[in-house]
Amino acid sequence: xxxxxxxxxxxxxxxxxxxxxxxxxxxxxxxxxxxxxxxxxxxxxxxxxxxxxxxxxxxxxxxxxxxxxxxxxxxxxxxxxxxxxxxxxxxxxxxxxxxxxxxxxxxxxxxxxxxxxxxxxxxxxxxxxxxxxxxxxxxxxxxxxxxxxxxxxxxxxxxxxxxxxxxxxxxxxxxxxxxxxxxxxxxxxxxxxxxxxxxxxxxxxxxxxxxxxxxxxxxxxxxxxxxxxxxxxxxxxxxxxxxxxxxxxxxxxxxxxxxxxxxxxxxxxxxxxxxxxxxxxxxxxxxxxxxxxxxxxxxxxxxxxxxxxxxx
Amino acid sequence: xxxxxxxxxxxxxxxxxxxxxxxxxxxxxxxxxxxxxxxxxxxxxxxxxxxxxxxxxxxxxxxxxxxxxxxxxxxxxxxxxxxxxxxxxxxxxxxxxxxxxxxxxxxxxxxxxxxxxxxxxxxxxxxxxxxxxxxxxxxxxxxxxxxxxxxxxxxxxxxxxxxxxxxxxxxxxxxxxxxxxxxxxxxxxxxxxxxxxxxxxxxxxxxxxxxxxxxxxxxxxxxxxxxxxxxxxxxxxxxxxxxxxxxxxxxx
Amino acid sequence: xxxxxxxxxxxxxxxxxxxxxxxxxxxxxxxxxxxxxxxxxxxxxxxxxxxxxxxxxxxxxxxxxxxxxxxxxxxxxxxxxxxxxxxxxxxxxxxxxxxxxxxxxxxxxxxxxxxxxxxxxxxxxxxxxxxxxxxxxxxxxxxxxxxxxxxxxxxxxxxxxxxxxxxxxxxxxxxxxxxxxxxxxxxxxxxxxxxxxxxxxxxxxxxxxxxxxxxxxxxxxxxxxxxxxxxxxxxxxxxxxxxxxxxxxxxxxxxxxxxxxxxxxxxxxxxxxxxxxxxxxxxxxxxxxxxxxxxxxxxxxxxxxxxxxxxxxxxxxxxxxxxxxxxxxxxxxxx
Numbered sequence: 001x002x003x004x005x006x007x008x009x010x011x012x013x014x015x016x017x018x019x020x021x022x023x024x025x026x027x028x029x030x031x032x033x034x035x036x037x038x039x040x041x042x043x044x045x046x047x048x049x050x051x052x053x054x055x056x057x058x059x060x061x062x063x064x065x066x067x068x069x070x071x072x073x074x075x076x077x078x079x080x081x082x083x084x085x086x087x088x089x090x091x092x093x094x095x096x097x098x099x100x101x102x103x104x105x106x107x108x109x110x111x112x113x114x115x116x117x118x119x120x121x122x123x124x125x126x127x128x129x130x131x132x133x134x135x136x137x138x139x140x141x142x143x144x145x146x147x148x149x150x151x152x153x154x155x156x157x158x159x160x161x162x163x164x165x166x167x168x169x170x171x172x173x174x175x176x177x178x179x180x181x182x183x184x185x186x187x188x189x190x191x192x193x194x195x196x197x198x199x200x201x202x203x204x205x206x207x208x209x210x211x212x213x214x215x216x217x218x219x220x221x222x223x224x225x226x227x228x229x230x231x232x233x234x235x236x237x238x239x240x241x242x243x244x245x246x247x248x249x250x251x252x253x254x255x256x257x258x259x260x261x262x263x264x265x266x267x268x269x270x271x272x273x274x275x276x277x278x279x280x281x282x283x284x285x286x287x288x289x290x291x292x293x294x295x296x297x298x299x300x301x302x303x304x305x306x307x308x309x310x311x312x
Numbered sequence: 313x314x315x316x317x318x319x320x321x322x323x324x325x326x327x328x329x330x331x332x333x334x335x336x337x338x339x340x341x342x343x344x345x346x347x348x349x350x351x352x353x354x355x356x357x358x359x360x361x362x363x364x365x366x367x368x369x370x371x372x373x374x375x376x377x378x379x380x381x382x383x384x385x386x387x388x389x390x391x392x393x394x395x396x397x398x399x400x401x402x403x404x405x406x407x408x409x410x411x412x413x414x415x416x417x418x419x420x421x422x423x424x425x426x427x428x429x430x431x432x433x434x435x436x437x438x439x440x441x442x443x444x445x446x447x448x449x450x451x452x453x454x455x456x457x458x459x460x461x462x463x464x465x466x467x468x469x470x471x472x473x474x475x476x477x478x479x480x481x482x483x484x485x486x487x488x489x490x491x492x493x494x495x496x497x498x499x500x501x502x503x504x505x506x507x508x509x510x511x512x513x514x515x516x517x518x519x520x521x522x523x524x525x526x527x528x529x530x531x532x533x534x535x536x537x538x539x540x541x542x543x544x545x546x547x548x549x550x551x552x553x554x555x556x557x558x559x560x561x562x563x564x
Numbered sequence: 565x566x567x568x569x570x571x572x573x574x575x576x577x578x579x580x581x582x583x584x585x586x587x588x589x590x591x592x593x594x595x596x597x598x599x600x601x602x603x604x605x606x607x608x609x610x611x612x613x614x615x616x617x618x619x620x621x622x623x624x625x626x627x628x629x630x631x632x633x634x635x636x637x638x639x640x641x642x643x644x645x646x647x648x649x650x651x652x653x654x655x656x657x658x659x660x661x662x663x664x665x666x667x668x669x670x671x672x673x674x675x676x677x678x679x680x681x682x683x684x685x686x687x688x689x690x691x692x693x694x695x696x697x698x699x700x701x702x703x704x705x706x707x708x709x710x711x712x713x714x715x716x717x718x719x720x721x722x723x724x725x726x727x728x729x730x731x732x733x734x735x736x737x738x739x740x741x742x743x744x745x746x747x748x749x750x751x752x753x754x755x756x757x758x759x760x761x762x763x764x765x766x767x768x769x770x771x772x773x774x775x776x777x778x779x780x781x782x783x784x785x786x787x788x789x790x791x792x793x794x795x796x797x798x799x800x801x802x803x804x805x806x807x808x809x810x811x812x813x814x815x816x817x818x819x820x821x822x823x824x825x826x827x828x829x830x831x832x833x834x835x836x837x838x839x840x841x842x843x844x845x846x847x848x849x850x851x852x853x854x855x856x857x858x859x860x861x862x863x864x865x866x867x868x869x870x871x872x873x874x875x876x877x878x879x880x881x882x883x884x885x886x887x888x889x890x891x892x893x894x895x896x897x898x899x
Binding site: 175178179181182185186188189190191192193194195196197250307308309310311312 | 368390394399400408412414419427430448450466470
């Protein structure tokens with residue numbers, strides 16, 4: 001990565017941060033929430049991108065990390081009286097454990113089978129959350145103590161988003177990332193060229209899990225109520241996927257663009273037609289998968305408006 | 313002729329691999345001389361592909377040893393074998409298609425050198441295989457011959473001591489082949505050891521100093537090209553017994 | 565059989581034995597079971613129910629295995645087609661009511677309407693969405709069917725809301741022995757499922773077009789060279805699989821309640837079955853279905869909270885089979 005490019009990109013990021021820092025004071029609660037959730041989806045899309053875009057192991061069940069993170073935080077705050085910020089670290093920690101334990105068996109499966117295995121895993125977590133009511137309060141859900149958190153959660157999410165962007169950026173421009181891509185392109189060749197695929201795959205899953213889980217933790221403290229069906233909702237995985245794919249999976253900017261565009265559209269459409277938007281998502285997924293598999297960034301690259309490859 | 317241990321790059325001892333009743337490799341021995349280009353040939357079904365897979369860690373052997381730099385590497389995984397200094401290419405190229413040529417080279421791991429040195433090395437190798445102009449092109453957009461060169465360059469990133477080439481002549485035109493062979497000889501002059509598995513007899517006879525012949529899972533001959541060409545057992549293996557067919561059971 | 569192949573089969577068999585005894589163990593540990601003739605009778609009922617249910621599961625599993633075997637497509641929306649079948653049946657069943665005549669149409673007779681409709685629907689889906697992407701990366705059709713599934717769930721929800729529906733049918737039961745009763749709807753469903761599954765099997769085995777389908781499944785390129793129009797085969801296969809799924813949905817609708825979201829459960833079950841039986845293997849799917857039906861009923865019967873865990877059990881079984889012996893019981897060798 002040529003250093004002047006890095007400086008340029010960091011400047012953009014800095015500018016964005018400045019804008020976001022000032023924003024909450026200027027606007028009302030609704031817009032604060034909107035921006036916060038947009039940032040959350042940026043985090044989620046980027047985190048999905050790490051395991052599915054870079055490493056090529058397309059996960060249909062990423063929401064499980066999000067749900068696990070939100071439950072970890074909620075349980076600690078509601079039942080054990082923790083202050084919400086430290087719970088995020090636990091959320092991350094739980095995600096690491098889940099990623100390793102789940103990853104070991106599941107990352108051995110090839111493409112579509114991995115996808116389905118993750119889908120089933122997410123469903124299993126949802127059922128577990130419903131059934132294990134001694135810990136998770138089951139179907140009733142968990143209500144968190146009502147604290148005015150609008151500003152605090154906004155800033156927390158902003159910090160998380162910046163962290164996720166920085167890590168994604170680093171991965172995308174480092175040899176670590178190039179190796180993840182190698183695994184995606186041809187795992188046999190990657191192994192033959194010295195890459196310890198098990199280690200790299202697990203690392204990718206762990207990294208992607210941590211960010212998703214923390215996002216879930218912050219969200220729980222914002223909406224102040226969680227239950228198994230909302231936290232492990234399959235739509236969240238679809239949304240993450242669609243955002244990353246729309247923008248261009250396997251790139252840094254792609255998921256960010258995708259998240260911003262899609263979330264904005266969703267907010268506008270959803271307000272008008274609540275039922276239709278899920279149907280629209282399904283159809284949209286079909287269209288993107290069929291006609292634009294490389295996303296917006298891919299489109300730019302194919303036209304020669306952006307450079308091929310990430311490391312130069 | 314007894315060769316000193318120093319002269320042997322890879323010592324393959326008594327390899328066995330059984331696939332549920334079919335003995336693909338049934339006691340294979342050979343010693344690859346250091347600093348030379350050697351060839352491994354044999355008719356279809358001779359076990360040479362399986363042997364190649366055993367050497368590169370794709371399949372674990374049932375029995376036997378493979379000594380490299382004083383260590384038995386039999387049964388290790390491919391990435392472990394790679395990290396000990398043995399690289400390989402594939403019969404049908406397996407380059408990374410949606411990554412640039414430059415990235416293909418940089419993806420090689422265990423280089424133990426900082427990024428800028430790795431970059432420099434990648435540039436050097438692109439020069440070596442004359443792919444510098446295609447540096448930022450996706451691997452998948454290269455012609456087949458260029459992909460072969462890329463894979464070859466990729467195998468050289470770690471400056472390995474032993475390079476195993478799986479049918480390098482397959483699927484490319486004679487001009488490109490000549491240029492590839494020239495580079496292989498250059499590597500040999502730099503002191504590297506190379507083993508080529510091939511079907512193309514011209515390549516083997518004209519470019520290898522030592523040839524190992526396999527049939528039915530064992531070595532049936534080894535030696536210089538001239539010796540191999542006149543070796544009866546080799547001729548039999550490829551063409552069948554010379555006596556007429558009326559003698560009933562053929563000695564094979 | 566290759567050494568490691570036999571070994572993996574033994575491991576799988578051992579593992580299955582373990583899985584089947586687990587419900588008994590859990591039941592014993594929860595302590596509130598009385599082992600008497602009543603329990604034995606209940607157990608037999610449960611096992612028989614399991615077999616019956618398995619027969620119905622077989623309907624959707626064989627469809628899915630056909631799609632995978634012939635086109636290498638993983639149809640994540642398959643469970644949605646099953647639920648669609650249930651809803652279609654519901655509509656036809658109630659149609660005289662809607663039209664103002666009163667009375668109902670027998671849901672099984674309704675199959676004469678719903679199955680052709682399903683076939684056409686499947687045909688269209690394949691034609692519009694999938695034919696173009698076969699032979700490309702495996703993930704694209706997966707994403708497409710996923711999107712399709714999501715759309716379908718929500719369209720159904722839009723029209724019918726999330727309320728559970730049922731179709732009352734043959735609510736009485738056969739009395740087999742003093743303590744064992746089997747719901748008539750279950751028994752009838754099983755026999756219909758069996759009949760349909762085996763008709764399709766014979767079609768595949770002996771009819772010319774059925775053979776063309778099998779040829780395409782084995783090697784599409786060669787089939788094409790031999791003059792088989794593989795795209796027509798794909799269209800027909802998807803149509804057939806959809807019809808089978810919808811038939812399964814009909815049989816389900818007369819036994820259980822359904823709502824748009826039960827589709828996902830059926831998808832997971834169907835996947836577990838084809839993984840267990842062997843991907844692409846028709847008879848394997850049938851056997852796997854029976855096994856899963858019995859297992860589910862055992863779990864439901866003996867494990868507290870069993871019914872909710874059934875989906876997890878199916879999923880867990882699938883993962884473990886994929887890890888121990890990816891080819892399942894009877895599937896083709898995977899490299």
